[in-house]
Amino acid sequence: MAKIYSASTTAPVNIATLKYWGKRDTKLNLPTNSSISVTLSQDDLRTHTTASASESFTRDILWLNGTEESVTGARTTACLAELRALRKKLEDSNSSLPPLSSYKLHIVSENNFPTAAGLASSAAGFAALIRAIADLYELPQSEEELSRIARQGSGSACRSLYGGYVAWEMGNKEDGSDSRAVQIATEAQWPDMRAAILVVSAKKKETSSTTGMQTTAKTSPLFKYRVEVVVPERFKQMSKAIEKKDFEVFADLTMADSNQFHAVCLDSSPPVFYMNDVSRNVISLVEKLNSLAGRIVAAYTFDAGPNAVLYYLERDESVVLGLLKAALPDLEGWQKKPAVIASVPEG
Ligand code: 2P0
Secondary structure, three states: OOOEEEEEEEEEOEEEEEOOOOEEEOOOOEEOOOEEEEEOOOOOOEEEEEEEEEOOOOOOEEEEOOEEEOOOOHHHHHHHHHHHHHHHHHHHHOOOOOOHHHOEEEEEEEEOOOOOOOOOHHHHHHHHHHHHHHHHOOOOOOHHHHHHHHHHHOHHHHHHHOOOEEEEEOOOOOOOOOOEEEEEEOHHHOOOEEEEEEEOOOOOOOOOHHHHHHHHHHHOHHHHHHHHHHHHHHHHHHHHHHHHOOHHHHHHHHHHHHHHHHHHHHOOOOOOOOOOHHHHHHHHHHHHHHHHHOOOOEEEEEOOOOOEEEEEEHHHHHHHHHHHHHHOOOOEEEEOOOEEEEEOOOO
């Protein structure tokens, strides 16, 4: 029996506070704007992936949550080809290395959260895939270099290579070599930041992000203003707010950007909807809380789905969660630090 080489890793989910929405190159996954995200705790939302290679494997296979998924899609193919090319270079420079680049891969990936329900599953998924294979191949590449490969799998995946606060710099080169993620601050640099995730629905979204963002980029008149005028300024302001740990500015920009992202979705033809009545209820509750408190206590943000992510500081946790529990009595949940996950049944 031929030897099996394996490596396992986990990658966390990241939730954008300045949203990526729109591609200038669909093949290389190059974005129309830079974006910023917060990486959530690995204890709560993460993908666990094991990559194995063996001379005895006859084809590349990927199992996602126990079901076989295609590995022949353009994005996965691009990622595997880049990683194999990097491994081949290592093998060419060191003949004692086993020729893993020529072996087929078996990849087993498990999410501990709903897949494709707007909880950034593709981000954690591709980040874990890239990291696991890079570890299997013992590649010396930095996170930044790996983020460039992960980006080709799914844009937002490039941000999940890091913990803490991460920027995906859009770059301006046509070959995408400068479109990669960098860390703005570590989780430890802002230790009292908390995130709460309300799972409003675990259903698969109706419009995929890839399709939705292309519809917006092609048809929304507001979109051009967003990417050319609003986001560049917000990117600078949000990066600075994170560096200075200025929660009010960070929170204000986060809410504004979530609202503008959903506004350009609505401005698309046909319009793209991701939030539902529970989502809008959460927005109203947080706006009321902030208005009554006379300061920004919590920020909400929604991705391509109805689930809410709230950011707040530790000292306000009981106020924020107390309000949510009182207003959404169906909320079943449990609390973990730094993330809190609760499910809110629909209807
Ligand atoms: C983000 N989203 O910045 C934004 C905000 C959803 C809303 O990135 O086509 O799955 O694979 O590059 O990364 C979701 O889009 O899209 C996303 P592809 P992706 O997190």
